[in-house]
Amino acid sequence: MEHRAFGSTGLDVPVVGMGTWQTFDVRGAAADERAHVTDAAFETGATFFDSSPMYGEAERVLGRTMRGRRGGALVATKVWTPDDTEAERQMTAALRYFDRRVDVYQVHNLVSWRARLAQLQRLKEAGAVGVIGVTHYTEGAFDELLRAMKDPRVQAIQVPYNPRERAVESRILPAAADAGLGVIVMKPLGQGSLLRLPVGRDALKPLAPFGVTSWPQALLKWILSDARCHVVIPATSSPDHLRANARAGAPPWLGPDERAYISRLAGHPS
Numbered sequence: 001m002e003h004r005a006f007g008s009t010g011l012d013v014p015v016v017g018m019g020t021w022q023t024f025d026v027r028g029a030a031a032d033e034r035a036h037v038t039d040a041a042f043e044t045g046a047t048f049f050d051s052s053p054m055y056g057e058a059e060r061v062l063g064r065t066m067r068g069r070r071g072g073a074l075v076a077t078k079v080w081t082p083d084d085t086e087a088e089r090q091m092t093a094a095l096r097y098f099d100r101r102v103d104v105y106q107v108h109n110l111v112s113w114r115a116r117l118a119q120l121q122r123l124k125e126a127g128a129v130g131v132i133g134v135t136h137y138t139e140g141a142f143d144e145l146l147r148a149m150k151d152p153r154v155q156a157i158q159v160p161y162n163p164r165e166r167a168v169e170s171r172i173l174p175a176a177a178d179a180g181l182g183v184i185v186m187k188p189l190g191q192g193s194l195l196r197l198p199v200g201r202d203a204l205k206p207l208a209p210f211g212v213t214s215w216p217q218a219l220l221k222w223i224l225s226d227a228r229c230h231v232v233i234p235a236t237s238s239p240d241h242l243r244a245n246a247r248a249g250a251p252p253w254l255g256p257d258e259r260a261y262i263s264r265l266a267g268h269p270s
Helices: 028-044 058-065 084-097 113-125 139-149 172-179 201-210 215-224 239-249 256-265
Strands: 003-005 012-014 048-050 074-079 102-107 129-135 156-160 182-186
Touching: 028 058, 028 239, 058 084, 074 084, 074 113, 084 102, 084 113, 102 113, 102 156, 113 129, 129 139, 129 182, 139 156, 139 172, 156 172, 201 215, 201 256, 215 239, 215 256
Parallel strands: 048 074, 074 102, 102 129, 129 156, 156 182
Antiparallel strands: 003 012
């Protein structure tokens, strides 16, 4: 697994991590089973974990599956509310789940981001937060995202990027690179929509020299071949799928021709 400098934050991150949206929002026996997914992440080095209070039980379940090995992981989570008191409650809960520290604490979907940055900065000064970030999932919010990215407290962003969703290429990724921000890529598999494309083994043969043996690996490697992207966070409830995803995190990286080829397979003209 390759590691990259997370912008100018001082963090070193594995290029493939793990998201928890939907997959870790479970209870009972299913929550216990998610420990096998976390086991696979530690086994492969995909030890950058992303969560949010927006994801139901995910923060709690992730924290439970990491017991005894929190020090070997990087945890990114989020605060998501316009209410200051609720924000404090969310932060207190997250710090309890994750052994009193969050490595990358993000303002989810820019909700009340100025007020939330002030709260997160206080936690950072107290040593409970490493890096402060902001996120958004839609192009319509990118003007506001760019404004937030200029705030000196913001050191990281999380944005959608895949061969079909490329709106970040024109302004967001260049601005992040110029500012030295860490970049987390959400929706790398298009929330599953890209996995439903009929891409067979023969179509993947030209990518074999790059270690690509599956369509999900092709999509992840497409993203990571853009050096402005530091870590992708595909979500899965399958340890085997996590191991396969992790194999996309090793060079060689794709060139422009291979990235264009994958884009065409994904239905993008370029």
